[in-house]
Amino acid sequence: MADGATPVLDVRGLKTVFRTRGGEVHAVNGVSFHLDPGELLGVVGESGSGKSVTMMSLIGLLPSPPADVRGGTVMLGGRDLLRIGADDLRDVRGAKVGFVFQDPMTSLNPVFTVGNQIMEPLIRHMGMTKQQAEVRAAELLSLVGIPDAKKRLKSYPHQFSGGMRQRVMIAIALACDPDVLIADEPTTALDVTIQAQILELVKDLRQKLGMAIVWITHDLGVIAGIADRVMVMYGGQVVEQAPVRELFSNPQHPYTRALLKTIPSLTGAREDRLQVIQGQPPILAGEPTACPFRARCAHVFDRCHAENPQRRALDGRPVGRGHDVACHWTAEARDA
Amino acid sequence: MLDATAALRPLVQVRDLKMYFPIYSGLLRRHTGDVKAVDGVSFDILPGETLGLVGESGCGKSTVGRALLRLYEITGGTVVVNGTDIASLDSEALRRARPQMQMVFQDPQASLNPRMSLADIIGEPLREHTDWDASRKLARVYELMDAVGLNRRFANRFPHEFSGGQRQRIGIARALALNPRFIVCDEPIAALDVSIQAQVVNLLEDLQDQFGLTYLFISHDLSMVRHIADRVAVMYLGRIAELSPRDALYARPLHPYAEALLSAVPEPDPTLARARQRIVLQGDVPSPANPPKGCNFCTRCPKVFDLCREVKPELAEVEPGRFVACHLFANTSVAGSTGASDATEQTQQGVPR
Ligand SMILES: Nc1ncnc2c1ncn2[C@@H]1O[C@H](COP(=O)(O)OP(=O)(O)OP(=O)(O)O)[C@@H](O)[C@H]1O
Ligand SMILES: Nc1ncnc2c1ncn2[C@@H]1O[C@H](COP(=O)(O)OP(=O)(O)OP(=O)(O)O)[C@@H](O)[C@H]1O
Ligand SMILES: [Mg+2]
Ligand SMILES: [Mg+2]
Numbered sequence: 001m002a003d004g005a006t007p008v009l010d011v012r013g014l015k016t017v018f019r020t021r022g023g024e025v026h027a028v029n030g031v032s033f034h035l036d037p038g039e040l041l042g043v044v045g046e047s048g049s050g051k052s053v054t055m056m057s058l059i060g061l062l063p064s065p066p067a068d069v070r071g072g073t074v075m076l077g078g079r080d081l082l083r084i085g086a087d088d089l090r091d092v093r094g095a096k097v098g099f100v101f102q103d104p105m106t107s108l109n110p111v112f113t114v115g116n117q118i119m120e121p122l123i124r125h126m127g128m129t130k131q132q133a134e135v136r137a138a139e140l141l142s143l144v145g146i147p148d149a150k151k152r153l154k155s156y157p158h159q160f161s162g163g164m165r166q167r168v169m170i171a172i173a174l175a176c177d178p179d180v181l182i183a184d185e186p187t188t189a190l191d192v193t194i195q196a197q198i199l200e201l202v203k204d205l206r207q208k209l210g211m212a213i214v215w216i217t218h219d220l221g222v223i224a225g226i227a228d229r230v231m232v233m234y235g236g237q238v239v240e241q242a243p244v245r246e247l248f249s250n251p252q253h254p255y256t257r258a259l260l261k262t263i264p265s266l267t268g269a270r271e272d273r274l275q276v277i278q279g280q281p282p283i284l285a286g287e288p289t290a291c292p293f294r295a296r297c298a299h300v301f302d303r304c305h306a307e308n309p310q311r312r313a314l315d316g317r318p319v320g321r322g323h324d325v326a327c328h329w330t331a332e333a334r335d336a
Numbered sequence: 337m338l339d340a341t342a343a344l345r346p347l348v349q350v351r352d353l354k355m356y357f358p359i360y361s362g363l364l365r366r367h368t369g370d371v372k373a374v375d376g377v378s379f380d381i382l383p384g385e386t387l388g389l390v391g392e393s394g395c396g397k398s399t400v401g402r403a404l405l406r407l408y409e410i411t412g413g414t415v416v417v418n419g420t421d422i423a424s425l426d427s428e429a430l431r432r433a434r435p436q437m438q439m440v441f442q443d444p445q446a447s448l449n450p451r452m453s454l455a456d457i458i459g460e461p462l463r464e465h466t467d468w469d470a471s472r473k474l475a476r477v478y479e480l481m482d483a484v485g486l487n488r489r490f491a492n493r494f495p496h497e498f499s500g501g502q503r504q505r506i507g508i509a510r511a512l513a514l515n516p517r518f519i520v521c522d523e524p525i526a527a528l529d530v531s532i533q534a535q536v537v538n539l540l541e542d543l544q545d546q547f548g549l550t551y552l553f554i555s556h557d558l559s560m561v562r563h564i565a566d567r568v569a570v571m572y573l574g575r576i577a578e579l580s581p582r583d584a585l586y587a588r589p590l591h592p593y594a595e596a597l598l599s600a601v602p603e604p605d606p607t608l609a610r611a612r613q614r615i616v617l618q619g620d621v622p623s624p625a626n627p628p629k630g631c632n633f634c635t636r637c638p639k640v641f642d643l644c645r646e647v648k649p650e651l652a653e654v655e656p657g658r659f660v661a662c663h664l665f666a667n668t669s670v671a672g673s674t675g676a677s678d679a680t681e682q683t684q685q686g687v688p689r
Contacts, residue, residue, distance in 0.1 A: 020497060022489075047501025047529045102500045106446060146394075148623035159357070159371075162442045162523065163393025163556075185500065188526040189442065191392045191556040192600040193617055218501075218529040219557075221602025245606045262530045263559070263604050270563060273541075274534035280487055 007034035007075075008212045009058075009180050014072035016050075016057045019065055026284045027053040029236040030072075032311075034320055035180065038210040040202075042223040042244065044259070045233030048281055051216045052102055054233075055182050059097055060089045076180070095125040098173030100166075100183040102216075107169065108157040114141075114168050115153025121175045140171040145197050162189040170198065174205070181205075182214045187222065199226055220263055224248060232256050235282045235292025238311060242323035252314065252325040254297045291328065299329040346380035347418055347518060347550045348404065353377045354412035355399050359625060371625045373399040375574035376413070378651065381518075384544065386551040388565030388582070390558060390597065394624070396574045397554045398442055401520040404552065405437050406430060417518060435465050438511040440504075442522040442554075447507060448495040454481075454506055455491040461513045480509040485535050501528040508536060515547060522554045533557075537564055558601050562586050570594045573632040574624055576651055579659040590660045592639045631663065639664060 016028035028050045035041055043051050056062050057069045059081060074081040081092060093099065101107040108117060118140055119133035128136065134153070141149035144167040157165055166189045173181060181202075187195045203226065205211045217223060223230055223244065230247045232240040232255065240253040251257045258277045279296035282288075291297070291304040312331060315322040354377075356370035374396040381387045389397050403410050406422045415422045417437060425433060441447040448457055455477050462473045478488055484505040495503055504524065511519055521540070525533040537560060543549050555561050561568055562582060569579040570591060578591035589595040596615040619636035628634050634644040643663050654665040 018497070020493070022492065025497070045529065047532050048499040052499060103443070103446075145621065147621040148625070151623075151625075161394040161398060167393075189393065189523060189556075191390070191597070192558065192602065193597060194393050195556075195602070196600045196616065218533070219602065220530065220604040224604050224606040224608075225602050248604075248606050259530060260604075262534050274538055274563060275531075276534045276538065277531040280485065283487065283489065 005036045008037050008077075009035040010073075010075040011058060012073045012075075014054060014057060014074065015070040016053055016062070017068045017070055019068060023285055026287055027236050028057060029288050031233075031236070031238055032072075032320065033231055033238065033241070035212045035214065037179075037212055038206050039228050040206065040213045040215055040226055042227030042230040043214060043216040043233065044218060044220065044223060044230060045239075046235075046255075046259075046277075046281055047218075049233040050236040051233055052184050053236075055099070055184060055214060055216065058182075059093050059099065060086070061093075061099070091125070094121050095176045096179050098176070098178035098181045100169045100173045100181070100186040102184040102188075108165060110157055112156075113153065114155050114157060114160065118153070118168065118172050118175060121172065125176045136175070137171075140175060141168070143174075143201060144168075144171050145194050163191065163194065166190060167194070167198070177209055178211065180212050180214070182216075184216045185218070186215070187217070187219070195222070202226065220260070232259070235288065236284055237288070237292060237308075237326065239293065239327065240323075240325045241311070241320060246323050250323070252323070252330045253293075253327050254299055254329065255293050291326075297329070301329065301332075303328045303332070345383075347383040347385075348381040348552070349416040350380070350400075350404065350413070351378050351415075352413040353400065353403060353410060353415060355396070355403050355408055356411040369625050371623075372574050372627060373624055374403065375624075375627070377571070377574075377576055378413075379569055379576065379579060381550055381552060383517075383550055384548045385567070386544070386553050386565045388561040388568040389552060389554045389571065390556060390561055390568060391571030391577075392573075392597075392621070393556070395571045396624070397571060398522050400571075401439065401522050401552060401554055405439050405520055407439070435461070435514040436516055437518045437520075438514070438516040439520045440507050440511045440522060440524040442526070448503060450495055453492050453494055454486070454498075457495070457506055458509045458513060461510060465514055476513065477509075480512055483512065483539055484509045485532060501532055504528055505532070505536070508539075512543065516549070517547075518550045518552075520552045520554070523556070524553075525555070525557065525560060533560065540564065558598060570597065573622060573627055575632055575661065576659070577633065577661055579651065581657050584655075584658060590654065590658060590665065591633075591662050592637050592664070593633050596638075631661075 012032045014028055014031045018025040018027060031054050045051055058074050069082060072082065076096065081089065115137050118137040122128045122133040122136055137153055138150045141152060146152055146164055146167055166186065170186055187198055190198065202213065206213065215227065227244045230242060230244050231238050232253065234255050240256050251260055262275045277296055282292045288308045290306065291309055294300045294304040309326045309328045311319050311324045311326045313319050313322055313324045353374055355374040356372050358367050359369045359371060360366060361368045377400060389400065391397055402408050404415055410423055458477045458480055459473050462468060462476060481488055486502065486505055508524060525536055528536060540551065553561065553564055565582050567579065567581050568585050570577045570593065572593045578594045585594065589598050596617050599615040617636045622628050622635055630645040630647055631649050634640050637644065649661045649663050651659045651661040654660045
């Protein structure tokens with residue numbers, strides 16, 4: 001995509017804090033990213049690094065309190081989603097932005113049938129009749145690979161397996177042909193063959209509808225196969241961002257490098273022990289004043305304790321458009 | 337790890353396990369059929385061994401795991417754990433047996449009580465099954481939190497205050513609390529990032545080395561299963577398609593479904609990933625309420641022939657230690673073998689590592 005393309009979604013400086021009895025949790029600390037039409041942005045990062053909270057903040061899905069979205073802008077279709085009313089936001093969520101939640105069991109309502117839950121947005125946002133919605137719901141369910149779809153519409157969520165529930169979530173998110181799909185670990189419960197089928201489906205939708213997609217996953221194999229760009233998060237911040245091939249062939253941030261080393265392989269020698277990144281993730285109790293990765297980094301030096309590194313471009317392109325990294329060590333190493 | 341001459345008795349013996357969920361329909365809610373989630377599954381797990389269980393979403397893996405711990409009343413077959421027939425236990429005997437067998441659930445959020453703090457959740461089995469005083473319990477809770485990589489400062493937080501991966505680790509810590517002998521791990525690492533996956537898998541392996549733990553490890557992550565499992569069972573639509581030692585399976589899967597499954601693993605290298613040849617399965621996935629007459633895989637198998645549509649293939653030992661349910665291997669059966677139902681035979685081949 002050219003540098004000049006107008007993004008469908010443009011997020012700047014997003015900050016989200018939770019107020020808890022134990023004090024504040026600074027879960028998202030100034031996250032910026034954009035999404036071009038038809039583009040797939042992969043998001044990876046440590047567990048607890050703020051991937052889900054970032055995406056849920058965008059479209060007002062976090063209950064407040066305890067969540068407090070303190071800053072930033074989220075531009076979609078000329079409007080800032082952080083500054084529109086609750087009703088408008090609900091329409092955006094149903095019709096413009098599809099969301100697949102990480103936890104399928106808790107986001108499906110146990111007392112309604114699966115069919116009801118897929119039909120609801122079709123009736124509400126697409127103006128379909130109940131009969132039309134039912135036909136479309138069955139179509140969507142078989143699109144995500146659930147056999148006997150028509151009959152299965154009458155099942156309740158607990159009668160579905162983990163992976164089937166996840167696919168129901170995908171069907172609901174896709175129901176209204178959204179401009180933007182945000183998928184949070186959408187295939188973790190799926191076996192590889194069905195995952196491959198879902199990935200094909202997603203590729204198709206991108207081509208046909210120009211749907212832009214944020215795909216959160218810890219599965220680097222999936223990222224390698226479908227992402228255009230990748231954003232790496234750590235401690236509530238974006239620490240590196242690059243086109244997918246660049247990220248895999250030339251990772252810069254010490255966290256990214258460590259992450260890429262931890263993947264066990266399917267072929268080749270089987271290691272006795274898997275590689276891990278030593279140490280504990282940061283506590284996020286306050287606004288960051290130093291590099292969040294410093295305690296676990298092999299290259300740490302004075303400056304890392306004194307100052308939180310900003311993202312800087314490595315290739316002269318604007319930050320977010322080429323390869324950028326937030327790391328004093330790579331910056332110093334380059335300048336040296 | 338294990339002395340090959342000792343411990344030949346399987347810790348877990350499953351024979352012809354069936355778990356059907358009834359379907360009721362019509363106004364009178366009449367029983368009109370069954371979802372055959374598990375339909376005749378047999379296998380052994382040796383003490384100290386890890387059996388990987390893989391297969392398509394909805395094929396019955398979680399149901400097998402739950403049936404093993406008697407979280408369901410099974411429809412048919414037997415499950416013997418450590419010499420006791422699990423299905424025959426009354427509720428008190430079952431309660432006493434519980435600490436020995438634990439489960440890490442697939443859906444971490446749904447299995448954690450939202451009104452309990454993390455320390456209470458992890459400590460719950462200790463309250464129920466030990467008479468330890470508060471400080472000893474807390475010490476154990478901290479120990480478990482360290483083990484799964486949860487910061488001790490989180491002890492008083494509630495489940496909703498954690499990320500998906502953090503919640504999964506709470507479930508693992510709880511399962512480990514009573515030093516069980518046998519753990520069913522249902523997608524224990526699916527929600528975790530790779531580094532923490534590695535940390536948890538290393539932890540499970542350490543505990544296994546230390547305490548001789550036995551695992552049923554359910555996962556769709558075939559590279560992780562390759563790392564952790566000694567033997568792997570591949571399920572398809574309620575039945576086992578292939579059960580083989582790990583290295584043999586990954587080097588040369590025999591069942592056509594196992595072959596397709598292994599070919600579909602995503603490659604963590606963008607250049608290779610886009611060049612890879614997958615076996616993409618065509619045809620409809622049958623419903624477990626109405627499985628095909630012959631082989632369950634016959635509607636999608638690239639190597640299907642007439643017999644497959646007529647007769648269900650039985651699981652048979654086709655090479656030493658390798659069990660396959662497929663007519664392609666009908667003539668290669670190891671003489672005299674009766675498949676997984678012959679415990680001694682299998683254990684000779686199946687000694688881990
Ligand atoms: N309601 C809440 N109250 C307090 N802290 C919270 C709350 N929700 C999330 N957090 C914290 O915010 C941080 C970011 O959580 P988030 O769910 O975004 O992580 P994630 O990157 O999606 O991780 P995972 O890969 O495990 O899903 C975590 O440290 C989490 O503990
Ligand atoms: N309580 C229930 N009532 C009716 N059907 C059920 C019930 N629980 C499971 N099933 C059905 O049994 C089959 C097997 O489900 P199970 O959860 O064991 O699959 P799984 O192999 O664990 O799949 P996944 O990888 O998606 O978790 C599915 O078709 C599911 O719909
Ligand atoms: Mg998350
Ligand atoms: Mg399951």
